[in-house]
Amino acid sequence: MEKNKKNIIRKIIWLRLAQVLVNQRYKNGDFLVPIHLAMGHESIAVAVDAAMHEQDSLFLTHRNIHYNLAKMGTLKEELDEYYLRGSGLANGRLGSMNLSNPDKNIYYSSSILGNNLPVGCGYALANKMKNKNGVVFITTGDGAIEEGSFYESLLFLKSNNLPSVVLVENNEWSLATRIKERRANIDFSQLAGALDIEYLLLQGNDPFEYQEKINLVRSKALDNNSPILIEVKLTTLGYWFMESEGYPDGKFINYHGGPAPEVDEKEYPQLVSSNEDPLFLLNKYLSVDELTDISNEMSVQLKEDIS
């Protein structure tokens, strides 16, 4: 396997291990700030990180741990931020939901649904003013796209010919409500098509496929001075089944935020045995022993990082 590909795999496993470690401390009651873990989102975060160029920028949502960690490559500063310490990534001033990192081109993160999209639009317009050849990546979710700012921002990006990628992480859930329980279906390809914006669907959690496609999308956005809409279907892991009188087989409880009660530290931190878990998918590329060796190595690295 190429070294680059192996590094991608290492980063995905590291990203999961880091989140499991945060979750463990969260379960212990260590944090006052609300944190939205993104276990299950590792492939897209690592692929975006790998596809971004030096002059690109990233605008995130309240669920930003995966992108922040992927960009940073270390846990200590982010962990300290969750503890609101002066040594934190933002000197303990932003906490989790607004965590950004300008040194790593993450300029703004918002806890308010749909709020980061217009800010990314303005940043992209400034790039145009300065003849700066970068692509603005803006993440959002299937809940936030219900806000008017999603449509307004796509319209603004397209109207002003701004190279950008709007990436919708579609996990089907908004808090405890599935899409079908709260709204009509939105056909992204038609919605994007109505604004003459190209649309791409990503699903399956293959980081190499994601990276290749995002590389292409990035080039197109630049060549055509246009936004491109990506929908990535994924599952936010950490869900559990709560047994009660009415639900003898357990009631499905979606993970939205806070500690995931049934996620514990283990040697290889895969959570489910299906492709909805990016770590399961890695079996396609490496053996269980190889993956476990990487996991052990990453665990040591993490512990050294935060010690």
Place this chain on the structure above:
Amino acid sequence: MKYVQYINSLLKEHISNNENIVLYGQNIDAGSCLSGLTRGLSSCNGGLTINTPNSENSLVGVGFGLMLNDVSSVFFMKQMDFLLLGIDQLVNTYNVIRQTKPSASFTIFPVTVDSGYEGPQSSLNNFDDFCSIAGIEGYSFTNKVDAANIISNHLTKPGFRILSTGQRLLQKEVLDLESMYQDENCNYFQYKKGNDVTIVCFNNSLPYGLELYNLMRESSIASSLFSVNSHLHVNYSRILDDIKNSKKLILIDDTKSRNRLSDRFLADVLNACTLKNKIIISRTTTNESFYPCKDELDIDYNKIINDITS
């Protein structure tokens, strides 16, 4: 010259001297150009001028995004009530952006809708509310001298603020006054000095104060006249000193806000000064906001003069 033409000339002059600024908003370079407010700005702007779609929430966010990327901008808005759609950005985004101490400038320039007859959904003479909601700097102006100073000092100053004037004033002849004092931030201006009474005007109420000043002068009552331009609470020491001297205060505020800055000012006065008399001219009810009716204050000037001297 109408006030709108005068403001337009100030904007042109200031923007001509600034490179790489983004001017944007609905109809700012089309049609009447916001009743003439923004007419011709594109031709003197070396940066970018954009006629935007109707997306106020996003357009406020765009200004903050530009600011993050070190590009200054002014977002012109025909009516302040449109800004209600941008409150998420005004509060939540600004609370984050202000921590970064940006070097670029972002100014929102709405017109305060104070004709009153637009009706319940389009009549918002409440500048104080927007400023108080997230500690946003805001400056209103009513005449030649304060407009010139505020636009010159604040339009493209690093940081974020809202600048506004009243819709009624814009269509009137420009009020040409000389100021005898202004603080360095243009928080308030003093126009007249007298020992008998202190008149302090808030929001867009200076024309009422000036009328009162002139009538009192005819009755040989010498008054000081101040207008407060900042919509955030500031240090009012010069005004308080004047009130300590006159011991008589007439406070005029034409806002419809239930969260009046002038109430905080009054608390400062009561804390610092011993008064012989005071008269507060403001709205006793704000129900006029709910139906079309004139926005002007009904002031019985003769009664005011009798009451303050009794």
